[in-house]
Amino acid sequence: MPESNDWCYSAYAFAHICLIQYKISGEGPGLGEELGDAKMAQTSDFVTKGKYKIFFGMNNEFTICYDDTKPIANNYWQAVNPLMKRMPIFMMQLSVLIALTHVLMLIIRPLRQPQFLSEILAGILLGPTALGITGWISPIINPFEGGLFLETMANLGVTFYMFLVGLEMDLTPIRKIGKTALSVALAGIILPSIAGVGLHHLVLKEEKTQRAPEMGAFFWSIALSVTSFPDLARILSDLKLLYTDLGKTALTAAVVSELSCWFVLVGTISLINGRQKLFVAITIMVGMTIFWFMMRPFISWTVKQISAASKESSTSDKHVYFILSLVLLCGYITELCGAHSNFGAFMLGLMIPGGELGTTIMDKIEDYVVGILLPPTFLLTGLRTNFAYIFAEYSFGMVLLVVLLASSAKIVSTLLVCLHFRCPKRDSLALGVLMNTKGALALIILNEGRNMKGFDQQTFSWTIAAILLMTVIIGPVVSFTHKSARHLKQYNRRSLEKSIPDAPxxxxxxxxxxxxxxxxxxxxxxxxxxxxxxxxxxxxxxxxxxxxxxxxxxxxxxxxxxxxxxxxxxxxxxxxxxxxxxxxxxxxxxxxxxxxxxxxxxxxxxxxxxxxxxxxxxxxxxxxxxxxxxxxxxxxxxxxxxxxxxxxxxxxxxxxxxxxxxxxxxxxxxxxxxxxxxxxxxxxxxxxxxxxxxxxxxxxxxxxxxxxxxxxxxxxxxxxxxxELTENVEExxxxxxxxxxxxxxxxxxxxxxxxxxxxxxxxxxxxxxxxxxxxxxxxxxxxxxxxxxxxxxxxxxxxxxxxxxxxxxxxxxxxxxxxxxxxxxxxxxxxxxxxxxxxxxxxxxxxxxxSKKLKSSAPTQGILGNSAAETFVNHRRAEDDY
The missing domain is CATH 3.40.50.12370 (Rossmann fold)
Structure with a gap:
């Protein structure tokens, strides 16, 4: 047993990170090698690496112990080394991560890539895949003792981020959703879910050391099915497609997909917390429903009172602070119910009606939440990802198959629906790629699955690789189909001079x-x-x-x-x-x-x-x-x-x-x-x-x-x-x-x-x-x-x-x-x-x-399956199709 002044922490996720980091650090014998030798010899129950002791447990669980005594600082104004405290470690991690994110953004922006890609790449670079293997990154920037505080801050950031997602989301399109958008949303949930279950069982079949499947298949399915609404909206805005039929269909389908996946995620977490007893999940769902119908009238009344109080002036700061306090309260209530706190914050955001209050909240806290509170989630994801051992114990073909199937499941499902509605091929391909937008919401789901052992480190790295592939192809593919000169050739430069007299x-x-x-x-x-x-x-x-x-x-x-x-x-x-x-x-x-x-x-x-x-x-x-x-x-x-x-x-x-x-x-x-x-x-x-x-x-x-x-x-x-004017031409x-x-x-x-x-x-x-x-x-x-x-x-x-x-x-x-x-x-x-x-x-x-002008100006077929000349002759019919 460890000594009395040791602090012990059992964590499935971080134990694996620590093993990989010190295995390739080059400081003495690798920890992974020692672990393997100890298991083979079965002569020792623990291995020692520096100040860490790793005790073996069941099902790949480890207990990591370390000495919590703070060393004396080598300066004149502090008695304890500040780098051994939790807050300075976190501040250093956050500063390095934000700086690296902005550097990467300068590099990838000309390549039509979103900011999300630079954020996740920064986390991976600071992890064991790249810089984490150096001798000073791991013990100074990413020490094991800073992991618990990093995870806590990441959960806090995710809670407030999900509140902003709910605040930004509008459920109005769901009430008048068209058959194309609904079909795209349902196919984007069903087929990727089936693919996720199949990939999960395929991985279990190929594993040399079998582990209990538990609820891992659900996390695979949810991760492949979700479409990130806020990230999709930003991509459409950057590509200037937010106002098109393609953008409207994608956003409407994304709302349905995201809401469905979040409810399934809550049910999955409830089943795991309730030890797979179905009545526990049903109880939580009923409690969340009551919470919705009880809290929503109170929120509406509160918003009216705030609006009445600020009728002659802008919304005051105390009103914003009150709503932010409700975010924490709703998160606490959902934690008591057995769900995650971010789901309660998300529901609160949906309850707040659009208006001046929501706009003021977005203006005041969005930059802080997205720029300061959310980045720890990317660093946490990067620490749990290790591409160096992505092929360990698995063949190259197996890993490639999993990554490609995970990346293409939603694209294939969307293409099948669009072919059924006889949509143009370019619109079908673009919509399939756009519906594959993952963003920060997918990372939240993956980290929840990692915490609950739905993924091990290798499968977690595979899904991260698939998300990177999905994100990289969105900008180039959509730009090629809808922003290139080749696309413009399909349209005549429309003019009144050549228009048909009786045409609309x-x-x-x-x-x-x-x-x-x-x-x-x-x-x-x-x-x-x-x-x-x-x-x-x-x-x-x-x-x-x-x-x-x-x-x-x-x-x-x-x-x-x-x-x-x-x-x-x-x-x-x-x-x-x-x-x-x-x-x-x-x-x-x-x-x-x-x-x-x-x-x-x-x-x-x-x-x-x-x-x-x-x-x-x-x-x-x-x-x-x-x-x-x-x-x-x-x-x-x-x-x-x-x-x-x-x-x-x-x-x-x-x-x-x-x-x-x-x-x-x-x-x-x-x-x-x-x-x-x-x-x-x-x-x-x-x-x-x-x-x-x-x-x-x-x-x-x-x-x-x-x-x-x-x-x-x-x-x-x-x-x-x-x-005649000829001065512009040389004689x-x-x-x-x-x-x-x-x-x-x-x-x-x-x-x-x-x-x-x-x-x-x-x-x-x-x-x-x-x-x-x-x-x-x-x-x-x-x-x-x-x-x-x-x-x-x-x-x-x-x-x-x-x-x-x-x-x-x-x-x-x-x-x-x-x-x-x-x-x-x-x-x-x-x-x-x-x-x-x-x-x-x-x-x-x-x-x-x-590019060249075309002699024909025949209308092209829109994403909704109708010709553009017919789609908007009646605006009510157009809205129904949407």
């Missing part, structure tokens, strides 16, 4: 605030929605991401009146006001379908979210507001530089046509009385040359069916005194001159053909007038507009980013708003008879280098 008009309308609302809605009102050519509007409220780890999307349930009461933040109240305005627009126009949503994203990448969403919905045009607001005297106010940057980024990258609306009174012009014959709506389309002008004419042409709308198309032709560069001349003649022919078609089809329409004016310079264009065409409510012009016209060359010498183009900026800056709104239209941005 798909508009993505972006709104930053309620001040942008009326102008865009009135523009949509005169866009002539008919039964043969309905308008499908995707109304996006763009909100800056602040204080959150990932972007998010909110789809509004139009069948339920939103509550913008005390729990609503200013952003939520504004979003609901925008939703109500678009719903009223939809109710007044039976040929219009509106799908409103709120997108939260950083301004720097907001254009990527909008572009991907437009690409996913096959939008014909994106409508965006100008970044400045007009004042009462005809000037400008409230310039927003961030909105301007978003507009410029969209103009440079949009996959379809884009219209920038400068609203200067469009709100008051098109009221309901105007449709009753009170007044006419006068629109002027100013045509110079180029693809942008043809696109602007196409939009103006579509408006002509609107009652009481009069369209005047003015084409400016070059006069006799206009000289001796004959090939450049001929290329420019050929391109100009080609564009002129396209302009003539499109205008002739327009004139032929509208020759009997009395509401349309076509006029040609010869001008010699930009000054003559300005004088013509101000003298003759100065009494219109709306001007529609092309941006002209694709041309250098001699007619507008003088106008582009100075420019404060290049996003408006030379003619658009001139209209905004010129004093007309009455301030008029301006719609600047640009055709889709050029394709990336190496």
């Amino acid at each position: 008009f798909r508009v993505l309308a972006c709104v930053h605030s309620t001040r942008n609302l009326s102008g865009l809605i009135n523009l949509l009102q005169i866009s002539n929605a008919t039964r043969n050519s309905p308008i499908i509007v995707f109304a996006v409220h763009l909100v800056e991401l602040a204080g959150r780890a990932s972007a998010m999307i909110i789809f509004h349930d139009k069948s339920k009146t939103a509550d913008a009461g005390n729990n609503a933040t200013r952003e939520k109240a504004e979003a609901e006001q925008i939703v109500n305005a678009f719903e009223s627009f939809e109710n007044d126009n039976h040929a219009v379908t509106v799908q409103p949503l709120t997108a939260v994203s950083p301004y720097a990448t907001m254009h990527e979210d909008v572009s991907n969403f437009a690409l996913d919905k096959l939008a014909n045009i994106i409508l965006i507001p100008f970044h400045k607001q007009p004042n009462a005297i005809g000037g400008w106010t409230d310039e927003n530089i961030q909105h301007k940057q978003v507009n410029q980024n969209l103009l440079a990258t949009a996959p379809c046509s884009i219209g920038l609306l400068v609203d200067r009174g469009l709100t008051s012009t098109f009221s309901r009385e105007s449709h009753r014959g009170m007044r006419e709506c006068r629109i002027a389309m100013l045509f110079v040359e180029g693809a942008d002008d043809r696109e602007a004419l196409a939009y103006a042409w579509r408006m002509t069916g609107t009652p009481r709308l009069v369209l005047t198309v003015v084409r400016f032709l070059p006069g006799k005194d206009v000289s 001796d560069d004959e090939s450049g001159i001929f290329t420019a001349m050929f391109e100009r003649e080609k564009q002129k022919q396209l302009d003539d053909d499109y205008l002739n078609e327009f004139r032929f089809r509208t020759m009997h329409d009395q509401s349309i007038a076509y006029i040609e004016k010869q001008v010699n310079s930009g000054d003559q264009i300005i004088s013509t507009i101000t003298s003759v065409y100065n009494d219109f409510e709306l001007y529609v012009v092309g941006r002209g980013h694709d041309r250098t016209s001699p007619l507008t060359s003088g106008l582009s010498n100075w420019s404060d708003f290049p996003e408006l183009g030379p003619l658009g900026e001139t209209l905004v800056s010129t004093d007309l008879e009455s301030p008029a709104s301006v719609l600047v239209v640009q055709q889709s941005a050029p394709l990336p280098a190496g």
Whole structure:
């Protein structure tokens, strides 16, 4: 027996870690070798390694004892070596782990890898796989006596992390889950569970020293079945797929998968704690159900009281502290019930309704929990992983088979479901890989299984290797299927000029605030929605991401009146006001379908979210507001530089046509009385040359069916005194001159053909007038507009980013708003008879280098199994499919 001043600790998990660390440390005979020799000789019940004594037990259990006497420090201000205390050991471990994580993140970020990969790699590098074998890492940074405190802090971090997961998770999509998402979720649970049970029994069959299987098969099944909802949301946000059908289906299926796996995990832990007696697990489940229905009303009442107390001010710190205290209380109650504390914290997070309180809690503690409290879990996982002995006592083929089957089970199950629903192959592959997202939740399950002996060190290392493989392939595979130029080749750069006349008009309308609302809605009102050519509007409220780890999307349930009461933040109240305005627009126009949503994203990448969403919905045009607001005297106010940057980024990258609306009174012009014959709506389309002008004419042409709308198309032709611009081409560069001349003649022919078609089809329409004016310079264009065409409510012009016209060359010498183009900026800056709104239209941005436009613009099939052209004709049917 050990001496009285020895401290003994029996731990299955850490005993194995200590054996492997000192076996390869190089200090004298290896501990593993001594252990093997002692077992073979059966002459000793313990081995000694330095200050540690390892006593043998049954079923691979060991008792490790060490002397707890603190050595004298070699300094002048402390009597005891500080590295022998628990807290300094933990602080050193945490500091080294965080620093190594950030270094690895700098390396793997260009490879499209998530932060989770750097965190788990940092833990593995500090473990016995890599740096743990050195002579100073193991005794100083990872000593055995610091293991118990490390595990305690890891459990505390997991408890608060699961609270944040529950707080971030929204159960609303489950109530209206579509058959595709539900099938993906169920297949992702059933098939991987079967694979987990099979792999567990296969490993037991191959083991040379048989051990009791107990509940190990459950931990294998849960680890392979779970999909980490928060990690998946962050990956989708980074890949800018959060707003797509693919992202919605993946997130909805992930919610079902994660909740199911957590309930199975609680039942498994309860059975093990109750010594595999079923009535114990049933009792715990009943207790948790009562806890849910008793605690949830109390939480709702508490949140209402907090919201009422903070109605005139933001949520105070004492309210946040109260909720955090409840996290500890709920964790304590679930521990008393026989479940893990993190499950109680997770349930508490689900109980708190969305609103200002939840947002405040996330803003205040998320960075601390994820950055400080959670990293010990990664170090604990790394200490329990040893790839150096991953093939010990097992063949290479056996280990490779287990890792590959564990990595591909969920991908195969998702592919089978998608093939059944006849989804595109690229969407099926991407969805299968995304559903394989594990993240921190999988590590929590694996560590629970390790503590309860569902895994030994080798099988634990195998599953970690499988998780690493799953994580590494997500970014490259999804980027290849949905972000590469090869994927963009499958889509024609959609334009109004080439669209089918009777096809649905798909508009993505972006709104930053309620001040942008009326102008865009009135523009949509005169866009002539008919039964043969309905308008499908995707109304996006763009909100800056602040204080959150990932972007998010909110789809509004139009069948339920939103509550913008005390729990609503200013952003939520504004979003609901925008939703109500678009719903009223939809109710007044039976040929219009509106799908409103709120997108939260950083301004720097907001254009990527909008572009991907437009690409996913096959939008014909994106409508965006100008970044400045007009004042009462005809000037400008409230310039927003961030909105301007978003507009410029969209103009440079949009996959379809884009219209920038400068609203200067469009709100008051098109009221309901105007449709009753009170007044006419006068629109002027100013045509110079180029693809942008043809696109602007196409939009103006579509408006002509609107009652009481009069369209005047003015084409400016070059006069006799206009000289061709050749200063950009060197005189001796004959090939450049001929290329420019050929391109100009080609564009002129396209302009003539499109205008002739327009004139032929509208020759009997009395509401349309076509006029040609010869001008010699930009000054003559300005004088013509101000003298003759100065009494219109709306001007529609092309941006002209694709041309250098001699007619507008003088106008582009100075420019404060290049996003408006030379003619658009001139209209905004010129004093007309009455301030008029301006719609600047640009055709889709050029394709990336190496890609080609397709001649066909047939709609592709979406992830929900329906063609994109049919999916959103009826918004309620689309929501049901989702």
